[in-house]
């Protein structure tokens with residue numbers, strides 16, 4: 412599969428089977444995360460693998476959607492607020508860094524035939540209180556699992572290249 416095929420294969424999976432993610436597949440996606448680039452190579456991030464029943468019950472309180480409950484595990488992706496690179500004009504780059512690592516995760520999962528979905532519309536105060544980590548803030552929650560046969564899978568709707576690319 413070439414890279415464009417992989418990009419097409421990844422989609423927002425919103426229904427999973429109960430099958431566990433194998434330790435090998437989990438390590439594969441986490442290695443893709445670890446290899447992601449970051450501004451000044453600060454690597455200002457932490458990835459919390461949420462797989463115990465107790466921790467899953469907590470994260471499921473943070474995003475109240477039926478499909479979200481079906482995931483066998485979740486990865487809470489966090490930004491290190493103290494270590495992320497700050498440009499001269501004050502712009503913090505941690506969200507960008509974490510986003511790159513998260514998309515590595517999603518593409519690596521797709522490479523293994525697994526499903527993911529970016530979730531940012533979670534209850535911020537609940538995540539902050541249930542998953543407090545000193546100096547860190549949540550950026551995204553990624554459910555990870557085997558895609559259910561009846562998982563909704565719409566067509567890829569994207570702007571045309573003409574609309575978004577300018578050659579000068």
Ligand SMILES: Cc1cc2nc3c(=O)[nH]c(=O)nc-3n(C[C@H](O)[C@H](O)[C@H](O)COP(=O)(O)O)c2cc1C
Pocket residue numbers: 421422423424528529530531532533567
């Ligand atoms: C930064 C970001 C935040 C997102 N947050 C959510 C979310 O909270 N809930 C959700 O169901 N989908 C969320 N999505 C998924 C998008 O809706 C989805 O990626 C987009 O519609 C394109 O569809 P595709 O991923 O299937 O190609 C998010 C995606 C991104 C990149």
